[in-house]
Amino acid sequence: MPHPTTAAHVSFLQTLLPSLDHIWKLVDYHEVYLLWYHCCYHGPTLRSELETVIAEQDDKTTLDINGLDLQWLGLLFSVMAGSVTCTSERRLRDWGFSKSEAVKLSIQWYKATITSLNHGEWTSDHTLYSVQAITTLTMSAHALGRSTELSVLLAAALKIAQGLGLDKLEYDVALEQIDSAASADQRHLVLKRELGRKLWSQLCVQDWMSLPFAGNHNINPAHFTTTRPSSRDHLTMEPLPATFPTYISYGNYLFEIAKLVVRHHEAMLQSTTPFTKYQHVLDYDTQMRDLATKGIPRYFHVMEPIDALWPEWVHWARSSLTVCFAHKIIMIHRAYIRQSFTNPVYSMTRITCTAAAKTILNEAKKAKDVNGPIIWIDKAFCVAAAIILCLDIFHRSESDPELAIHKNLVLECIEQLRKFDNSVIAVRGANLLTEILNERDRATVGLGWPPQNINIAAIAQSISTLDESQVIPGLETKLSADLFPPQVGFSNQYLFRDLLSTVNELNTSTQIVSDAVSAGQDREMPLAKAPVGIDVRDVAEAHLQTLVNPVLERNRMLLAKGIYCKREIADVAKIEVLRYNHRIPTDRPGLREKNTHFAVDASALEKLT
Structure with missing residues (x-):
């Protein structure tokens, strides 16, 4: 029973x-x-x-x-x-x-x-x-x-x-x-x-x-x-x-692509210097291209005429593989994308990734089979590609002819994503790309060019607000987890800290907050120092708000700048982070415990002005 x-x-x-x-x-x-x-x-x-x-x-x-x-x-x-x-x-x-x-x-x-x-x-x-x-x-x-x-x-x-x-x-x-x-x-x-x-x-x-x-x-x-x-x-x-293409053909070929991803990962782990790591990037870039050209079954090759006897899905598979290969090229270069825009040693990565991103977005424009399936990964890879072009846009002046081309591709991508409001990936992607472009427009009218960094806190806050208001009721939209699926390769930490922010321009306290936010609630974190003992995660939200608050924009507070700033952050936290109010204790003034509290010495810190 x-x-x-x-x-x-x-x-x-x-x-x-x-x-x-x-x-x-x-x-x-x-x-x-x-x-x-x-x-x-x-x-x-x-x-x-x-x-x-x-x-x-x-x-x-x-x-x-x-x-x-x-x-x-x-x-x-x-x-x-x-x-x-x-x-x-x-x-x-x-x-x-x-x-x-x-x-x-x-x-x-x-x-x-x-x-x-x-x-x-x-x-x-x-x-x-x-x-x-x-x-x-x-x-x-x-x-x-x-x-x-x-x-x-x-x-x-x-x-x-x-x-x-x-x-x-x-x-x-x-x-x-x-x-x-x-x-x-x-x-x-x-x-x-x-x-x-x-x-x-x-x-x-x-x-x-x-x-x-x-x-x-x-x-x-x-x-x-x-x-x-x-x-x-x-x-x-x-x-x-x-x-002859059968139901296992696409999966078998994808398996070979995935195996190459694993081998690239293992090769990178076995390298000890930036030089050898980057040599592996270039080597596996070549191997992935060979797999896409020399190792591809003829029925998946875009230049091969479609045989009337082949299944209908073959042309969908061709388009999907074009996008997949371009995305995997980006993933091979993933660790060097941010640096490639400022360090000429990695310039090949910038050239490669922007070209791959354009391939993805141009292929998406061509895919107009209204009767074909709508597979989530295609939209997700389009978002990843558009993010790469957004990063490129931030490093081009208004007079650069490539700027308009790349920006138009991103705008077209946003327009396409808006048509799929029943997909959380499309909704989040469109919102994120829109906010990045808006941030770029704001930076253009700023005091200098290129902008020193991208205001990631404002972008994240805007996405959170838009997610709740625009998506169709019933879909999961909370930003408690990563914005995009794992196969996209862009975790929140990678996206907002490694890719869109300029890490070497962040002060130490902002880095501490970033690490704390990325750590998650279950990971043990040390307390900030006396006189106020604060779990950094409890004040992370308030700290980020101070970075985007117009009143405080030029007076950013540092977590490890001594007693004064800690008191101020605690006050802000008690007001702004009400749900954690009870978790912000007060320690005995002057208490210092080695290995359990952050160092209070601020000699290595820079004040942002």
Whole structure:
């Protein structure tokens, strides 16, 4: 007998399901328009399972979920969430969904996936369905603003996948040789092994593509023996020529790109000098370009004519790969982007990254297939590209002809992003880019050029306000986590401290605040010094406000400037940061404790004027 709580949740999940006609439209759309991108389940198998469930029901108009495998139901909800998130507004209308209802359903179906898995006890009862459901959620989670949650789910799915042996699927000739005489059982066995390989490949890609963001990876390429999925007919499992695109083609190629990202990361870790590190950057830049030109399958090459026999998704894959490769070039140069605008040693990075950014934005302008899928990563990479051009704009004078070209590309990007107000990525990206351009315009009328730094505090504050007011109700917009998904490679810390701010122009106290804000509430931080003992995180918000307050703009306060400024910051904190008021204690005057308090010596600090 099911637990009463489970029964109540199942009853609620039942209310979230549309008619069977709608379910079939969503399932069919995902298989034709999205499955090529992630390949986390076998389309014909899911359809067969759905048909079996319906055949056992008396009512053929709705799906009765009582008694169903809840992990399988989680997969179904995940597929539906991906379809409704990634399709066009016009197609939604054709299906009978209004835009507002589609937004609500996308987030509800996303949550229903997790609810179904939880009540199906997925963390203790390990099945392929749970891994399939979580990996398929990548098609909806990021656009819905759930990237942080998805990262946790993917980590759990990885452990389940390892427990199921998906990391040990070596190619076995005796088991996997399929010809016209092969039995149904043998074909089914190969199908299961191939599905396991696809899932493992997708977990690797998700993990490795986040490397620039996270700085580490969960899957070591040397710690698994699973081979790549093979090119087969997805119904008979019989081998197909490598020259013909199949559902595994895009994923296999993406896997090779992701592997190169890992090798670049490892090479950088093994370097000890800026010279050798940058040599690795240039070397892997070349390797990535070779993979994009010499290592690309001919059906993905943009100069190759489209064969009428190829699947419809091939031209979508071509566009996606063009954007992906340009973004990966930026990621290879990521550590030197900021320096490349001021240090001639790294000038190649500036040239390379601005060119890659223009490639991404120009490709986005060309992609006008109104019937094609709307995949979150394309919008996310456009935001990353536009940020690079914004940084370039800050380092060009009004008379520079490139300024207008780059600014127009950014403005066109913003205009395109505004059309996707059901995507948190697009909303945040448009707001961020708008505020950066506004800051550039303000700097132009300032006292000098180029500007000394970008007012990141004002930008962050504006984004927070805009996020809450502009996005469609129901989407996750809180800025408690990073603005963009890990695959973009731009964490908040990297974006606001390393890329857009000029770190060597920040005074020590601002750097302390930046470090404290980046550390998070769970990380232990030392107290500021006497006479007021202040946890730096408690006053970080107030400190940043003083940097943008017009009254205080030319009298910025330093955290480590001695007694006077600490008292003033404490006073500001008690007024401005009311929710932390009770956490701002007063120490005994004159108290100094080595290794537990910040040094009060301000001799190394600079006063900002």
